[in-house]
Amino acid sequence: MHRCWDSFIEPICRIVEPKSIIEVGAASGLNSANLLAYCSLAGGAFHAVDPSPNPGSFVTSPAFAARGTYHNLPSLQALPSLTADLILLDGDHNWYTVFHELTLIEATCLRLSGRLPVVLVHDIHWPYGRRDLYYHPDTIPPQFRQPHAQRGIVDGQPALAETGGYNYKHYNAIHEGGARNGVLTAVEDFLRETAQNWAFRQIPGFHGLGVLYPPHSLTSQQVSRLDALLTLPPHLRKHMETLEEERLYALLELSRTYWRLGGYPGPLLSKFVHLLRRITGRSG
Numbered sequence: 225m226h227r228c229w230d231s232f233i234e235p236i237c238r239i240v241e242p243k244s245i246i247e248v249g250a251a252s253g254l255n256s257a258n259l260l261a262y263c264s265l266a267g268g269a270f271h272a273v274d275p276s277p278n279p280g281s282f283v284t285s286p287a288f289a290a291r292g293t294y295h296n297l298p299s300l301q302a303l304p305s306l307t308a309d310l311i312l313l314d315g316d317h318n319w320y321t322v323f324h325e326l327t328l329i330e331a332t333c334l335r336l337s338g339r340l341p342v343v344l345v346h347d348i349h350w351p352y353g354r355r356d357l358y359y360h361p362d363t364i365p366p367q368f369r370q371p372h373a374q375r376g377i378v379d380g381q382p383a384l385a386e387t388g389g390y391n392y393k394h395y396n397a398i399h400e401g402g403a404r405n406g407v408l409t410a411v412e413d414f415l416r417e418t419a420q421n422w423a424f425r426q427i428p429g430f431h432g433l434g435v436l437y438p439p440h441s442l443t444s445q446q447v448s449r450l451d452a453l454l455t456l457p458p459h460l461r462k463h464m465e466t467l468e469e470e471r472l473y474a475l476l477e478l479s480r481t482y483w484r485l486g487g488y489p490g491p492l493l494s495k496f497v498h499l500l501r502r503i504t505g506r507s508g
């Protein structure tokens with residue numbers, strides 16, 4: 225999600241002028257650093273929520289603690305006592321977690337502040353838009369858990385890969401699509417069930433960014449500016465979707481070649497690892 229900072233997240237901050245921000249899913253803290261810097265300049269409060277950030281993550285550093293608050297908890301435990309003007313969801317990418325994160329956010333923000341926040345949801349497109357990922361499958365109630373395996377995902381193939389594939393170290397749902405499967409499905413189900421008024425926009429690229437914004441909790445000028453930023457002309461949307469398809473093809477082709485090399489211990493392998501990290505945005 226950090227790669228959406230310059231293009232969408234920072235512009236959204238300038239429109240919404242949040243006085244408080246929550247980030248769910250910090251990993252190494254690349255996005256957290258941007259958000260904390262924004263809050264420090266704007267005099268706002270910043271909360272990062274992640275039960276297992278990357279080793280050495282910025283959110284666990286003294287520099288972060290001086291200005292932000294880190295919650296070492298899963299989102300569904302942290303969110304019932306937090307409210308904010310802007311909330312970023314990039315944690316456990318499955319239907320159960322995202323649906324309940326949105327439900328909790330709506331209820332808690334209305335209860336604690338009387339206002340709804342702007343919510344950004346990452347990974348609404350391939351591969352997790354219509355397929356669950358579980359960091360810890362045992363934390364998801366069995367009735368909401370899809371059949372899953374610790375195997376990777378490949379393009380153009382609904383079944384999981386035998387070896388390699390995208391996010392092969394994670395537990396991924398065996399099937400793509402169907403009821404209660406994936407992040408976009410969770411957002412759509414939430415929007416179908418809520419009694420509140422939310423606008424929803426989808427931005428293609430870097431696995432898809434969803435933006436939910438509440439017209440009644442924003443000024444008409446803020447709503448117009450968000451509409452202008454997030455309503456893409458059809459030709460530009462098509463262009464972004466094609467670029468994303470090509471990026472994913474390159475990513476998966478690199479991954480396939482990496483596995484074909486079978487751990488070849490030469491400089492070629494380091495080059496592959498470097499390219500894979502760059503294209504997946506995991507260099508930090």
Ligand SMILES: C[S@@+](CC[C@H](N)C(=O)[O-])C[C@H]1O[C@@H](n2cnc3c(N)ncnc32)[C@H](O)[C@@H]1O
Binds near residue numbers: 227273300314315
């Ligand atoms: C994709 S990474 C986040 C990347 C980060 N937002 C960025 O843009 O650089 C997902 C993170 O979510 C965290 N996570 C997993 N389950 C979570 C949960 N239930 N609540 C909060 N964070 C969770 C993981 O520990 C991991 O660090």
